[in-house]
Amino acid sequence: MYLLYTVIASLSFFLVLKWMKRRRYFTELKRLDGKTVLITGGNSGTGKETAVALATRGARVIIACRDPEKAEKAVREIKVQSRSFNVFHMELDLANLRSVSEFCKTFLHKEKSLHILVNNAGMPGILDWTDDGFSTCFGVNHLGHFLLTNLLLPRLKECAPSRVITLTCSSYKYQKLDFQDLNCNLLPFFTYCRSKLANIYFSQELARITEGKGVTSYAADPGFVQSGWTCHYSFLFRMVMQVIMWMFSVPCEIGAQTVVYCAVSDEAAKLSGGYFVDCQPATLRPFARDAGVAKKLWEASERLVKLA
Numbered sequence: 001m002y003l004l005y006t007v008i009a010s011l012s013f014f015l016v017l018k019w020m021k022r023r024r025y026f027t028e029l030k031r032l033d034g035k036t037v038l039i040t041g042g043n044s045g046t047g048k049e050t051a052v053a054l055a056t057r058g059a060r061v062i063i064a065c066r067d068p069e070k071a072e073k074a075v076r077e078i079k080v081q082s083r084s085f086n087v088f089h090m091e092l093d094l095a096n097l098r099s100v101s102e103f104c105k106t107f108l109h110k111e112k113s114l115h116i117l118v119n120n121a122g123m124p125g126i127l128d129w130t131d132d133g134f135s136t137c138f139g140v141n142h143l144g145h146f147l148l149t150n151l152l153l154p155r156l157k158e159c160a161p162s163r164v165i166t167l168t169c170s171s172y173k174y175q176k177l178d179f180q181d182l183n184c185n186l187l188p189f190f191t192y193c194r195s196k197l198a199n200i201y202f203s204q205e206l207a208r209i210t211e212g213k214g215v216t217s218y219a220a221d222p223g224f225v226q227s228g229w230t231c232h233y234s235f236l237f238r239m240v241m242q243v244i245m246w247m248f249s250v251p252c253e254i255g256a257q258t259v260v261y262c263a264v265s266d267e268a269a270k271l272s273g274g275y276f277v278d279c280q281p282a283t284l285r286p287f288a289r290d291a292g293v294a295k296k297l298w299e300a301s302e303r304l305v306k307l308a
């Protein structure tokens, strides 16, 4: 009897886990021949799977990565998986604003078009600083992408209709922005939450600024995915997270589906400024829809990256 109860309990547990991990797969096979896609941090995780999906649809895909060796290896793998030769890499370190500016100069010189920009690269909450003195989360996840997008915006407008997809995370809801301390001297996890909230405000304000100019902007949440973000932590933490990820997370290929949906689907084309989860529009907490805060963050970011 005891054995039967154990079997039933285990089966129910696995069924509940399976139900919790059920996710949509974006199946629209729209071709992207002649389109150029730029993906930051496309050498691993969600970014790499996004690159495979978009290259498979015929796009010219460029992954922008900080480590040329990892990038080269990823390009080889993306080419094999997508059966496309149209995949390249360029060097970009989002933790260094000078690197971002130089990257954009080279990109604009070399590439005559840009139709889809995926602001994917991201750092989890760790206690570290960028070369410009910002917390790694705020500097890489928000400020680096803020500068990158602004410098590439003229090309995106020239190539309209074009799209900007910025990756965010449901953990945005655990924090609010503090304009007295945007750099976030908090617990690393809270710093991460704020950077992901900043990604949402950024994508909303970008949608507002580009309204009627042929550029649309989306905040995409891939969900909890089995990527390599734990490599920044201790062995013990990694082991614990492996178990948690095995139970609750989905493969990066599945997480990337929401990004691909935002990049490709006709439905998303009409929903600029939206927040997307599991290949569909989702509702944000009211504080994350505050257009005044989004504008204020945009202006503060302009000052911080010296764009203003």
Ligand SMILES: NC(=O)c1ccc[n+]([C@@H]2O[C@H](COP(=O)([O-])OP(=O)(O)OC[C@H]3O[C@@H](n4cnc5c(N)ncnc54)[C@H](OP(=O)(O)O)[C@@H]3O)[C@@H](O)[C@H]2O)c1
Binding pocket: 040, 041, 042, 043, 044, 045, 046, 047, 064, 065, 066, 067, 070, 092, 093, 094, 095, 096, 119, 120, 121, 122, 123, 140, 167, 168, 169, 170, 221, 222, 223, 224, 225, 226, 227, 228, 229, 252
């Ligand atoms: N994992 C999740 O469950 C989850 C959930 C919600 C949202 N997200 C978001 O999804 C996005 C992708 O994350 P992921 O889970 O796929 O993690 P990942 O596999 O760790 O990918 C992160 C990518 O960002 C790159 N990167 C980090 N710092 C960089 C810098 N300074 N300059 C250029 N590239 C840099 C990494 O490059 P290196 O390989 O050189 O480190 C890597 O390619 C992130 O924005 C993350 O916040 C993830």
